[in-house]
Amino acid sequence: MFGKDKENRFVEVESYGTISEKFNIVVDLVTGVNYIKLYSNYGASITPLLDSDGKVVVSSQSEINEIKYRD
Numbered sequence: 001m002f003g004k005d006k007e008n009r010f011v012e013v014e015s016y017g018t019i020s021e022k023f024n025i026v027v028d029l030v031t032g033v034n035y036i037k038l039y040s041n042y043g044a045s046i047t048p049l050l051d052s053d054g055k056v057v058v059s060s061q062s063e064i065n066e067i068k069y070r071d
Helices: 061-068
Strands: 010-017 021-028 034-040 043-048
Touching: 010 034, 010 061, 021 061
Parallel strands: none
Antiparallel strands: 010 021, 021 034, 034 043
């Protein structure tokens, strides 16, 4: 996860924001769990991304494979 020889476990898939605030959607490639990561002038936070029913958004294995092998 942190070494030079290892694949990145967490991958940023979307990014939005301004100079003072930025948020990213990050996917855990092991579990498929999606997270929202927020940075601002006042600090940072991370939380699981929830769907309209309040359940954690989990990417399917095919979506994870797309993320791993894009570009």
